[in-house]
Amino acid sequence: MIDLHSHTNESDGSLTPKELIDLALRTGLEALAITDHDTFSGYEKALPLAQAAGLDLVHGIELNSRVSVNGARYAHILAYFVSHAPGSEFVSWLSETRRERAERNEKLAASLRANGVEITLADVEKKGRSLTGRPHFARVLVEKGYAKSLEDAFQRYLGEEAPSYVHRESLTTAETVALVRAGGGIPVVAHPIRLAMDRAAERAFLEEAKAAGLLGLEVYHSEHSPALQQYYLGLAHELGLLPTGGSDYHGPSVKPDIELGTGRKGNVSVPLAFLTGLRAF
Ligand code: AMP
Ligand code: ZN
Numbered sequence: 001m002i003d004l005h006s007h008t009n010e011s012d013g014s015l016t017p018k019e020l021i022d023l024a025l026r027t028g029l030e031a032l033a034i035t036d037h038d039t040f041s042g043y044e045k046a047l048p049l050a051q052a053a054g055l056d057l058v059h060g061i062e063l064n065s066r067v068s069v070n071g072a073r074y075a076h077i078l079a080y081f082v083s084h085a086p087g088s089e090f091v092s093w094l095s096e097t098r099r100e101r102a103e104r105n106e107k108l109a110a111s112l113r114a115n116g117v118e119i120t121l122a123d124v125e126k127k128g129r130s131l132t133g134r135p136h137f138a139r140v141l142v143e144k145g146y147a148k149s150l151e152d153a154f155q156r157y158l159g160e161e162a163p164s165y166v167h168r169e170s171l172t173t174a175e176t177v178a179l180v181r182a183g184g185g186i187p188v189v190a191h192p193i194r195l196a197m198d199r200a201a202e203r204a205f206l207e208e209a210k211a212a213g214l215l216g217l218e219v220y221h222s223e224h225s226p227a228l229q230q231y232y233l234g235l236a237h238e239l240g241l242l243p244t245g246g247s248d249y250h251g252p253s254v255k256p257d258i259e260l261g262t263g264r265k266g267n268v269s270v271p272l273a274f275l276t277g278l279r280a281f
């Protein structure tokens with residue numbers, strides 16, 4: 001069993017890199033990718049621990065991208081094996097991205113206050129390490145009694161449909177994919193179900209992204225039903241995209257219903273061949 005999509009508390013997961021590696025070993029994973037949002041620091045902290053324990057730790061990251069130039073729809077891009085040499089074009093761009101995220105967070109705190117929530121960015125930043133994201137806001141909203149659960153906090157305050165929502169200024173999917181390729185990485189469209197497109201639009205989007213350099217599609221994911229996983233496996237094959245998969249594990253206090261390696265109620269099971277395929281590219 002392998003898992004190519006997971007988060008530590010260096011982004012918005014709840015386990016430390018060490019706790020995640022310990023869990024991967026207890027779970028018996030043969031390989032694990034840490035794909036934190038916008039940072040490699042969880043991977044970097046985990047690497048010596050994984051090496052000492054003989055766990056194959058895969059280098060990854062998850063990036064936000066805009067589906068079209070003016071659109072409000074987003075696609076998450078997983079990037080495997082992209083250059084993380086200090087000073088690389090990719091790493092410089094990442095620090096720009098984190099600055100943009102910090103600006104969005106300031107706007108989001110102000111927008112919440114304008115909507116009657118007593119919250120400061122400092123309250124939220126205490127929850128994050130390398131970076132702060134909406135799940136950290138959600139935890140503070142629950143603690144302060146503004147929401148019943150993290151999901152409720154997204155519905156009422158943080159999600160794309162909520163009145164206080166603040167969008168991010170991300171590159172387009174085509175630009176993001178090209179940047180990953182320029183850094184020597186393998187770009188993959190994460191959890192395509194979240195694109196919330198009909199099948200024709202989704203296929204056209206993936207074809208366009210492939211023309212821009214997209215190499216893979218996340219077929220297995222905690223939010224994909226078994227039938228959908230079969231559909232995406234066929235689609236990846238038809239479009240000539242490498243299939244990947246992972247649980248998108250965020251830890252017990254962020255997404256308690258998702259297990260490392262096996263996803264939601266055992267709906268994820270990623271073959272080692274997917275990783276072999278990525279490495280062989
Ligand atoms: P951010 O990177 O700050 O925009 O936050 C995005 C993260 O919030 C995603 O990666 C998810 O982990 C989480 N998220 C987004 N929408 C929801 C939702 N409706 N319910 C729970 N978590 C969500
Ligand atoms: Zn996340």
Ligand code: FE
Nearest residue numbers: 062076190191
């Ligand atoms: Fe994602």
Ligand code: FE
Nearest residue numbers: 005007062248
């Ligand atoms: Fe993720």
